[in-house]
Amino acid sequence: MRTHASIPSRSPDERAAGPRARTRPSALDETAAASISAYAAEQRAKVDVLASVLEDIAEHGYPAAESGVLREEARGAHLERLADEQLSRRAA
Structure with a gap:
């Protein structure tokens, strides 16, 4: 039988809040946020072109x-x- 002694115990508040309550997203610096936004816009444009071609x-x-x-x-x-x-x- 295996034991999991390395698993940290959680407080009742943490258990009630669920598994995502312990992790908080870290803030991105402006350069990273701009890069991600640019990438998202580029991908959206590609998908729009593909959708237009398929509709046509x-x-x-x-x-x-x-x-x-x-x-x-x-x-x-x-x-x-x-x-x-x-x-x-x-x-127009």
């Missing part, structure tokens, strides 16, 4: 393999259409 494919379809259109060309056409739509939205 769902709306306009994708050429059949028998048509002979290369996927790279079809992708380029989708991206051009999306860019044109974004420009027209910004202009």
Whole structure:
């Protein structure tokens, strides 16, 4: 039988508060916070582009393999259409 003598005992208040009560998040310095925010914005932008491409494919379809259109060309056409739509939205 194994014993766990190294586990520290917790006060009744700590036990009632749950396991997360003992750990407090440390504050980030401004540089780290800005870096994390920039990374989050970059990832959000990538996801937005992917979602836009998928929505465009769902709306306009994708050429059949028998048509002979290369996927790279079809992708380029989708991206051009999306860019044109974004420009027209910004202009409006």
